[in-house]
Amino acid sequence: MKFLVDECLSPKLTELAHERGYGESSHVVWLGRSGAKDWDLLPLIIDGDWTFVTRNSIDFRGAASRPGEKGQYARVDLHAGLVCLNGPDTMTRSLQLEMFEQALVELEAEPDLVNQVLEVTLEGDDHLRVVRYALPAENH
Numbered sequence: 001m002k003f004l005v006d007e008c009l010s011p012k013l014t015e016l017a018h019e020r021g022y023g024e025s026s027h028v029v030w031l032g033r034s035g036a037k038d039w040d041l042l043p044l045i046i047d048g049d050w051t052f053v054t055r056n057s058i059d060f061r062g063a064a065s066r067p068g069e070k071g072q073y074a075r076v077d078l079h080a081g082l083v084c085l086n087g088p089d090t091m092t093r094s095l096q097l098e099m100f101e102q103a104l105v106e107l108e109a110e111p112d113l114v115n116q117v118l119e120v121t122l123e124g125d126d127h128l129r130v131v132r133y134a135l136p137a138e139n140h
Helices: 012-019 036-046 055-063 091-109
Strands: 004-005 050-056 084-085 115-121 125-136
Touching: 004 012, 012 091, 050 055, 055 084, 084 091, 091 115, 091 125
Parallel strands: 004 050, 050 084, 084 115
Antiparallel strands: 115 125
16 A cells, blocks of 8 residues: 555655555655646546545545545545545644554554545544545445
């Protein structure tokens, strides 16, 4: 598995991925794609077999109540996984790292993320909720 971290998240997440053994991971900015629109990133993500890490959950998986109905992954039949970090608009780098660390712990226990979304959501001030589901749903 190799992660591609969205530019809305700190490059420190990519460094954490490297430290945890995901040495092929990268950051959108490191690939020279800073400022790229979501729909322009999707071919890069899919063709590169990246597991994409973002905080723009709605843009990529659609509304939480109906994931896959809209969003960039709605038209994708096969993908290497999507990791969504859901927190406040003012999410600090330390919170991003804490949430991504939780995602990595989950992936160590069950590493297959093909056609799945792993969401880590901050609830309240200090509780992280982890949810995993298929996307597109009809494939599972």
